[in-house]
Amino acid sequence: MSPSAEKGLACKPNIGLNKKISRRDFLELSAVWACATAWVLTVIGLLKFPKPALLPDISNKFKIGKPEDFPVGSAKILADKNTVIFRDEEGLFALSLVCTHLGCIVSKTSEGFSCPCHGSKYDKKGNVVKGPAPRALDWFEISQLPSGKLVVDAGKRVPVGKKYTV
Amino acid sequence: MRKVVLVSSLIVVFVLFFEAYRENVGDEWRYYQKRYKEELKKLATNDQEKQLANNYEIKMRQIVLPELNRVDRCISCHVGIEDSRMGDAQQPLTVHPGDILEIHELDTIGCTVCHDGQGRAITAKEAHAVGIPYWEKPMLFQPFLQSNCFRCHNMDELPQLMKFHEGKKIFFSNGCLGCHKLEGKGGQLAPDLTNVADANIHLKHPVNEDLIRQFHKNFNIAYIYESVKNPKAQPEVTAMPSFNFSEEEVEALTVFLKSLSARAVPASYLAQKRGGHQSEDVQGEALFRKYCVACHGIDAKGGVKNINYVKRTVPALNTLAERMFLAEPEDANKAAELLEKGVDITNMSPELDVPNRGRFLAQYRAIRNVIEKGSIAGKEDSKGPEPLLHMPSWAEGLTRKDIDSIISYLIKLYPWGEKKSEENNE
Amino acid sequence: MPIKAIKEFFRNFTELPKALRQSVVRHDKPTSDRARSQIIFGNIFLHILSTRTHRYSLKKTFTLGLGVMAVSSFIILLVTGILLMIYYKPSVEMAYDSIKDIHFVVPGGRFIRNVHRWATNVMIVTVFLHMARVFYTAAYKKGRAFNWVLGIILLVLTLLLGFTGYLLPWDQLAYWAITIATNIAASTRELTDVLNMTSYCDPGGFIKVLLLGSEHIGEEALIRFYWLHCIILPLALIVVLAVHLWRIRKDGGLARPDKLTEKELEGTPKDALSDKVFDYAPEKTYGLMCLVKGKSPAVSRGPEQTVSSWPHLVVRLMAVFMMTYAFICLYAFFFNAPLKELANPSVPENPAKAPWYFLGLQELVSYSAFMGGVGIPTLALLGLAFIPYLDRENQEIGRWFDSKEGKRAALFSFIFASLMTIGMLALTVKLGWLRNWFPHIPQIVITFINPGTILVLAFIIWSFYWMGKDNSTRMAALALFTCFLVAFVILTYFAIYHRGPNWEFYWLKSQWPTH
Structure with a gap:
């Protein structure tokens, strides 16, 4: 039986329990580790630097008006925001008009949407029916201010089909 | 030597840790947003609202206003500014008073164009810029908020700004233009007042320390007030007579004078037909x-x-x-x-x-x-x-x-x- | 089944981390002296160092680690500076706001900007102190003359880097400091006007337009200063620094006395080979690497009083670097780099002060723009550069102040210069100067007779006195250098703390008239 097995241990312990680490070596080790830690923390800090907490872009959130402005069955295109707002019996939903293939702006058709660049076609809910687009058009989160105004957040996606009930 | 390495490295480690804490845990705005999130959860009346409350992101917020060349980060702490349910909340979570935000869309106008202050700052002390000598336009307080309306509005269309109109009336009926110029018209014996609200706070500084305190260290307002109330304060050999105005009159006049600033908004921001302060009088x-x-x-x-x-x-x-x-x-x-x-x-x-x-x-x-x-x-x-x-x-x-x-x-x-x-x- | 390959593959896979480490660091922990030499020798960064270092070079009280501190702060400046370039925008409309954004919304922005600013001060101070150390230990002799000149060039480059960086925030401090500085550059007009030369020979005006890219300080100036600060000056500094360090190797290491006692080597590390004297031909030799001037280890003699650079030199470099870094970190955490109001060309700062390291000059400039800004600094720099050529006395180098006589010369010069400088300052503060007494005196008289020129003259006479007294050029140099150093420090301190609005004298800042 190996000495460690006699003691009831599964494997040899790494630390020599009888061997005391000398004060000098301990100092050496801790100096090296402290220095390394300082450098690692420095590098982490330096790596965090290039991404600012706030990007200098205009906010992704924009107000679109009150629910009364969107009667049931309506579809309103907000061209400057590349977004279309729909309302049906279930609620409001906002679709992005940016093609998920390579970013061209899709146009609204009677069956849904169609992209002029590479021919991607989407249905009325934004699901891909044809073409190179890899996924459905983004659905944006809609929320409402307590004052009643509706807010679309083009920076937040919600699952396809999730409507905002007024 | 190794001791030196150890000690210095530990100092660096501690400093970096403290700095990281300061920036990621200890920020002022983080605390307020967390409180607001709690409020949102409490006020949620249905599942939809509950979900939105849970999804509320704690992050720095700003309003970017490229046409005004401003960035206003006030909403990082003033998160409830558009939330009408926050009427009774404690500052900074309170909702904006009145219906100003109905007419003045926050996303296109921001905050500092009306309130002054250092929009880019992220702490209350530096954003409000009270008593911070390197920021010349600290946040305004009533009734001086009326002064900034002049930036975009024709003040005749806003008769409800009573202090302003009172001050304007006093200005035009006490012969001030006999010595001072305003918008090119007036006398030559005294300084031009067209941009007195932009006067450099180091050059035009009040002498009376109490006034500085009274006006929350807004040196420009204190200076204007002092010039009107006690012209002989500086310079002592001034030709400007003391008009012996009452306190209300001096305050009204200061509100009017504080509006005399170079209009720095692009044409698309002007509310109605631009007017100057001067009207054509013939009588x-x-x-x-x-x-x-x-x-x-x-x-x-x-x-x-x-x-x-x-x-x-x-x-x-x-x-x-x-x-x-x-x-x-x-x-x-x-x-x-x-x-x-x-x-x-x-x-x-x-x-x-x-x-x-x-x-x-x-x-x-x-x-x-x-x-x-x-x-x-x-x-x-x-x-x-x-x-x-x-x-x-x-x-x-x-x-x-x-x-x-x-x-x-x-x-x-x-x-x-x-x-x-x-x-x-x- | 290809058993062997599969087994090998799995073994390689599990040993990947170790193999990776071993491919980068191709040696184990060194257990022999040769192994230690190889660590230094085989590493691109470390091999600028010699494999063995003389014990005296590691003596704390000899070098005080000042050169290493200067290089450490330079490295910190490079790293932080390169990062700041991600956000800083060198445009008159955007510079100030970009710095505000760095301070408020960039992760670590406040800290990194502060580090950059305070590291500048550390670098300038350590560079000056390092120059003083090299001078006082006569380390510009024994073939090290040109390295001294390179050092002076590095000093100028360091100051220029600080100066060009100062403009970039485009705040009131920056704008008005540069106004003064560029007008100092144009101050040769003080001379050319008197000689009626200005219309066809105006070097001052030429330099000013070259610096500003225009007659006025504006976008052109900002771009040029940015270009100088980020590309030209750092490149120049790195190249000159490389030559400077290379030359130390070719000189046989840092300056040291020929005869050293064990007491003088107290406190320095020692290893097995330090005292060894070989008396047999070694079986293995290294190939001839280079010829080193001066006293180098000769064949059949041991590497006397040297220690292996690994770990002794390397750990000291690391210690000084971390000390410098720690000091800067502490400072950066507690103190913000200054930023005043946006630059306003119609509202001058009062007082408009240059960066602190130029304030001594600014004090002299207040007497005569040309003398204080161009004349005396040029004289001082040339004087400094020529020291090793004017003092070629043979002596033992590597000892502070050389000897008792040297200490005396320095001490007396310190006292003399302090008294003269403070005396001149007191005189001008209390009684004014020529123009106060003779209001119509032509400017050219003041250009040549002013407190600055009088001090320079006094110091030169003083140093010649010492030269005659001890019949030694080194004594003269000690006297002169000490006088200039002391005057520089006193004038800088005076202009920082005792000059207020309109460059009037004040005892305390609290006494400045508020407005």
């Missing part, structure tokens, strides 16, 4: 009050001291009728009416039916000359200092019609009643 009395009253006194009674001036005080002008040889009130009125109508009386018009017509006209010409060309104040003691006040030339600021209106007003000011009783007493 003699209004003109007199605008330009002359500070030196020649209310009702042209004179009396303002002019040191080392041979006549000691600025002359009264309400005795013009007598000077112009108009012995009777009817003659005076006739002459005044003619001048009001804009008739050129110098070509001996037969309508000028007054006795002593020749001498009257000579006086009229002399008076007009003084107004148009100005006049140096004679020294009482020739070796003494130059009198601070003299009559400036108004040929460029006032038209012939303006001058005639003023003379007409002054003629009518003659205190006939008093003179009659004086004569009777003799």
Whole structure:
């Protein structure tokens, strides 16, 4: 039986329990580790630097008006925001008009949407029916201010089909 | 040596940890947003709202305003600014008072264009910039919030800004423009006030320390207030008389003066047709009050001291009728009416039916000359200092019609009643 | 089944981390002296160091680690500076706001900007102190003359880097400091005007337009200063620094006395080979690497009084670097780099002060723009550069102040210069200068007779006195250098703390008239 097995241990312990680490070596080790830690923390800090907490872009959130402005069955295109707002019996939903293939702006058709660049076609809910687009058009989160105004957040996606009930 | 490495490395590690804590855990705005998130969860009335509350992101927020060249980060702490349910909340979570935000869309106007302050800052102390000497426009407080409306609005369309309008009225009826210029019109003896609200806080700094405290270390407001309330504070040898305004009047005037700032918004932001502060006045009395009253006194009674001036005080002008040889009130009125109508009386018009017509006209010409060309104040003691006040030339600021209106007003000011009783007493 | 390959593959896969480490660091922990030499020798960064270092070079009280501190702060400046370039925008409309954004919304922005600013001060101070150390230990002799000149060039480059960086925030401090500085550059007009030369020979005006790219300070100036600060000057500094360090190797290491006692080597590390004297031909030799001037280890003699650079030199470099870094970190955490209001060309700062390291100059400039800004600095730099050529006395180098006599010369010069400088300052503060007494005196007289020129003259006479007294050029150099150093420090301190609005004298800042 190996000495460690006699003691009831599964494997040899790494630390020599009888061997005391000398004060000098301990100092050496801790100096090296402290220095390394300082450098690692420095590098982490330096790596965090290039991404600012706030990007200098205009906010992704924009107000679109009150629910009364969107009667049931309506579809309103907000061209400057590349977004279309729909309302049906279930609620409001906002679709992005940016093609998920390579970013061209899709146009609204009677069956849904169609992209002029590479021919991607989407249905009325934004699901891909044809073409190179890899996924459905983004659905944006809609929320409402307590004052009643509706807010679309083009920076937040919600699952396809999730409507905002007024 | 290893000890040195160890100790220095540990110092670096600790400093970096503290800095990381400061930036990621200990920020002011983080704390307020967490509180707001709790409020949102509490106030959620249905599942949809609950989900939105849970998804509420704790992150720095800003309003980017490229056309105004501003970035306002006030909403990082003032997160409830558009949330009408936060009426009773504690600052900074309170909702914006009134319905201002209904008319002024936050995303296109931001905050600092109305409130001043350092929009890019991310802590209350630096954003409000109270007493921070390197930020010249600290956050305003009432009633001075009325002053900034001028940036975009034609103030005549906003009669509800009462302090402002009161101040404006005081300004235009106390002859301030007799010495000061505003938007190109006015006198030359004193500094141009067109941009007094932008005055550099190091050059134009109040002397009275209490005022600085009273106005929350807004040096510009304190300076303007001091100049109006106590002109002799600086410089001591000023020609500006003390007007003995009441506290409310001084405050109103300060609100008006604080609006005199270079308009720095692009045309798309202007609310209605741009107007300046000056309106076109033609009436003699209004003109007199605008330009002359500070030196020649209310009702042209004179009396303002002019040191080392041979006549000691600025002359009264309400005795013009007598000077112009108009012995009777009817003659005076006739002459005044003619001048009001804009008739050129110098070509001996037969309508000028007054006795002593020749001498009257000579006086009229002399008076007009003084107004148009100005006049140096004679020294009482020739070796003494130059009198601070003299009559400036108004040929460029006032038209012939303006001058005639003023003379007409002054003629009518003659205190006939008093003179009659004086004569009777003799 | 390809058993062997599969087994090998799995073994390689599990040993990947170790193999990776071993391919980068191709040796184990060194257990022999040769192994230690190889660590230094085989590493691109470390091999600028010699494999063995003389014990005296590691003596704390000899070098005080000042050169290493300067290089450490330079490295910190490079790293932080390169990062700051991600956000800083060198445009008159955007510079100020970009710095505000760095301070408020960039992760670590406040800290990194502060580090950059305070590391500048550390670098400038350590560079000056390092120059003083090299001078006082006569380490410009024994073939090290040109390295001294390179050091002076590095000093100028360091100051220029600080100066060009100062403009970039485009705040009131920056704008008005540069206004003064560029007008100092144009101050040769003080001379050319008197000689009626200005219309066809105006070097001052030429330099000013070259610096500003325009007659006025604006976008052109900002771009040029940015270009100088980020590309030209750092490149120049790195190249000159490389030559400077290379030359130390070729000189045989840092300056040291020929004869050293064990007491003088107290406190320095020692290893097995330090005292060894070989008396047999070694079996293995290294190939001839280079010829080193001066006293180098000769064949059949041991590497006397040297220690292996690994770990002794390397750990000291690391220690000084971390000390410098720690100091800067502490400072950066507690104190923000200054940023005043946005630059406003119509509202001058009062007082408008140059960066602190130029304030001594600014004090002299207040007497005469040309003398204080161009004349005396040029004279001082040339004087400094020529020291090793004017003093070629043979002596033992590597000892502070050389000897008792040297200490005396320095001490007396310190006292003399302090008294003269403070005296001149007191005189001008209390009584004014020529123009106060003779209002119509032509400017050219003041250009040549002013407190600055008088001090320079006094110091030169003083140093010649010492030269005659001890019949030694080194004594003269000690006297002169000490006088200039002391005057520089006193003038800088005076202009920082005792000059207020309108460059009037004040005892305390609290006494400055508020407005």
